Amino acid sequence: MNKSDESTILIADDEVSILQGLKAMLEEDGYKISIANNGNKAFELAKKNHFNLLLVDLTIPGLNGIEILERLQHENINTEVIIITGKGTISTAVEAMRAGAYDYLTKPVTPDRLRSIIPKAIEHNRLLQSYHELEQRLKSLTQYEDLIGQSPQMQEVYRMIEAVADSTVNVIITGESGTGKELASRAIHNRGGRAAGPFIAVNCSALPKDILENELFGHEGGAFTGALNEKPGCFELAHNGTLFLDEIGEMALDTQAKILRALEERRFRRLGGKKEIEVDVRVVSATNRDLKRVVEEGRLREDLYYRLCVVEIEMPPLRERVSDIPLLMSEFLKHFNQANRKNIIGFTADTQEVILKYSWPGNVRELRNIIERAVVLCQSDKINISHLPPHLHRLSPDKTNIITLPVGTTMLDAERKIIDNTLESVNYNKTKAAKILGLSYKTLYNKLEKYKDT
Ligand SMILES: Nc1ncnc2c1ncn2[C@@H]1O[C@H](COP(=O)(O)OP(=O)(O)OP(=O)(O)O)[C@@H](O)[C@H]1O
Ligand SMILES: [Mg+2]
Structure with a gap:
C-alpha cells in the first residue's frame, strides 16, 4: 500500500529543530504529518482527527507524553503512541510501556530506528482499528446469517465465525442439542471464500458403518452386491466447498482411520475403487458430546480429534x-x-x-x-x-388462569366455567372475553343471561 494513502502521524515536541527535522523526513517517506509544540494542543488535535500514530516527547510542556497517552486511552481514541524520551532511563521507559505505549525511543532518534518502528506501529493501529470496527458492527447485530441473538455470548460466536470463515482450518462446533450448531456451520460456509461451492452435510452417528463409508467415499459400480452404478461420496461432492460432519464421536474406528487419511492426504478412494481422487474440502464438524471424554474412552482416535478440532466454537445453551x-x-x-x-x-x-x-x-x-x-x-x-x-x-x-375440570363435568358446566374464568381474566370486559372465546358478543351475552336463571 502507498503509505501516503492514509497513514497519518502527529509529532509533538517543543524543540523546533527536532520537530521540523522529523516532519521533513517522514513527509519524504510519504506520511501525512501534523505537528504540535505542546501537550495540550497535541491531545486536542488527536481528539479531533484520527492519527494512526502519535510521536510524543515525554517532557513536552502542558500534558506530558504519558498523560496524553492516558487521556487518549480514557477516551477510547485509537492512536498508537511512541514516546520519545531524552533521558532514556529504564523507569520512564517502563512507565511508558505500562501505560500502553507501542514503544519508546531515546534521543537522539536515528532515521533508521524510526523507519523500522513506524510501519509496525501503524500496521498495529490498523489492525486494532479494523478489529474495533468489526466489534462495533457485530455488537449492533441481532442476527448473523440465520443465527438470531444479540447477547455477548452470541457476539462471541459471530466473532469466531468471522475469524475462521475465510481460512481453511478445520472447525468443530460444540454445544447442547438445539443450540444452532448446524446454523453456525452454514454461516461459516456462507461467510467464507467457499460460499459459491457446495455445502454437504453428513450425519455420522445416524448411519451404520458401511452406509456411512458409502456416503462419505462413494463407490464404483459393482463394488458390492447391489452397487450397480458408481456413486460419488460426500468428500467428492464437497470439493471446493465445505463438508459438514455432524455428530462425530460415534463412528467405527476403521471409518475414523479412513476419514483421517482423507483429511491428511486430501485424497481417497471410492469403495471398490483403485483410482485416488484428490479433493479440496474444508471440514466443519459438530458434536453435542464431550469429545475429550470420548477420546479418553478410546471411541474417538486422538489424531482425528486433533485434526478436526483445530478451532472450537462453543454454542451457548439458551438458559x-x-x-x-x-x-x-x-x-x-x-x-x-x-x-x-x-x-x-x-x-x-x-x-x-x-x-x-x-x-x-x-x-x-x-x-x-x-x-x-x-x-x-x-x-x-x-x-x-x-x-x-x-x-x-x-x-x-x-x-x-388455568382451568381444571373434574372428570364427570357436564358440557354445560364446563362451558360456564370456561366463560367465568375468561371473564375474570379480562376484568369482566365482555367484548374482550367474547373475542378470546371465539363467540360473538351477542352469543356471550345470551349465555350469561341464561346462567342468571339457573
Ligand atoms: N441462534 C438461533 N437463531 C435462530 N434459530 C436457531 C438458533 N439456534 C438454533 N435455531 C433453530 O433451532 C433448530 C435447531 O438448530 P440446529 O439444527 O442448528 O441445532 P443443533 O445444535 O445442530 O442441534 P442438534 O445437536 O440436535 O443437531 C433449527 O430449527 C434452527 O433453525
Ligand atoms: Mg445438528
Missing part, C-alpha cells in the same frame, strides 16, 4: 443467554404468523414470564417448536399460558 429469548420469541412469532397466515400480536405478560423462567433443555429448537405450536393453537390476538405445553404451566405465576 445462559436469557436476554436473547424475547428477540427469538418475536422473530419466531413473526415467522410462524406468516407461515400460518395469522396475525397474533404477541404474548401475555405471564406467558412471557413463564418462557423466560423455563430452563430450555432443548434450547432454541425447543423454543421454536413451542412457539410454532402456540401460534397454531392460539385463536386470540395474544398467546397465553394455555397455548404452552402442560409441562410449562407449573411455572405460571398465576395458576388461576
Whole structure:
C-alpha cells in the first residue's frame, strides 16, 4: 500500500529543530504529518482527527507524553503512541510501556530506528482499528446469517465465525442439542471464500458403518452386491466447498482411520475403487458430546480429534443467554404468523414470564417448536399460558388462569366455567372475553343471561 494513502502521524515536541527535522523526513517517506509544540494542543488535535500514530516527547510542556497517552486511552481514541524520551532511563521507559505505549525511543532518534518502528506501529493501529470496527458492527447485530441473538455470548460466536470463515482450518462446533450448531456451520460456509461451492452435510452417528463409508467415499459400480452404478461420496461432492460432519464421536474406528487419511492426504478412494481422487474440502464438524471424554474412552482416535478440532466454537445453551429469548420469541412469532397466515400480536405478560423462567433443555429448537405450536393453537390476538405445553404451566405465576375440570363435568358446566374464568381474566370486559372465546358478543351475552336463571 502507498503509505501516503492514509497513514497519518502527529509529532509533538517543543524543540523546533527536532520537530521540523522529523516532519521533513517522514513527509519524504510519504506520511501525512501534523505537528504540535505542546501537550495540550497535541491531545486536542488527536481528539479531533484520527492519527494512526502519535510521536510524543515525554517532557513536552502542558500534558506530558504519558498523560496524553492516558487521556487518549480514557477516551477510547485509537492512536498508537511512541514516546520519545531524552533521558532514556529504564523507569520512564517502563512507565511508558505500562501505560500502553507501542514503544519508546531515546534521543537522539536515528532515521533508521524510526523507519523500522513506524510501519509496525501503524500496521498495529490498523489492525486494532479494523478489529474495533468489526466489534462495533457485530455488537449492533441481532442476527448473523440465520443465527438470531444479540447477547455477548452470541457476539462471541459471530466473532469466531468471522475469524475462521475465510481460512481453511478445520472447525468443530460444540454445544447442547438445539443450540444452532448446524446454523453456525452454514454461516461459516456462507461467510467464507467457499460460499459459491457446495455445502454437504453428513450425519455420522445416524448411519451404520458401511452406509456411512458409502456416503462419505462413494463407490464404483459393482463394488458390492447391489452397487450397480458408481456413486460419488460426500468428500467428492464437497470439493471446493465445505463438508459438514455432524455428530462425530460415534463412528467405527476403521471409518475414523479412513476419514483421517482423507483429511491428511486430501485424497481417497471410492469403495471398490483403485483410482485416488484428490479433493479440496474444508471440514466443519459438530458434536453435542464431550469429545475429550470420548477420546479418553478410546471411541474417538486422538489424531482425528486433533485434526478436526483445530478451532472450537462453543454454542451457548439458551438458559445462559436469557436476554436473547424475547428477540427469538418475536422473530419466531413473526415467522410462524406468516407461515400460518395469522396475525397474533404477541404474548401475555405471564406467558412471557413463564418462557423466560423455563430452563430450555432443548434450547432454541425447543423454543421454536413451542412457539410454532402456540401460534397454531392460539385463536386470540395474544398467546397465553394455555397455548404452552402442560409441562410449562407449573411455572405460571398465576395458576388461576388455568382451568381444571373434574372428570364427570357436564358440557354445560364446563362451558360456564370456561366463560367465568375468561371473564375474570379480562376484568369482566365482555367484548374482550367474547373475542378470546371465539363467540360473538351477542352469543356471550345470551349465555350469561341464561346462567342468571339457573
Ligand atoms: N441462534 C438461533 N437463531 C435462530 N434459530 C436457531 C438458533 N439456534 C438454533 N435455531 C433453530 O433451532 C433448530 C435447531 O438448530 P440446529 O439444527 O442448528 O441445532 P443443533 O445444535 O445442530 O442441534 P442438534 O445437536 O440436535 O443437531 C433449527 O430449527 C434452527 O433453525
Ligand atoms: Mg445438528
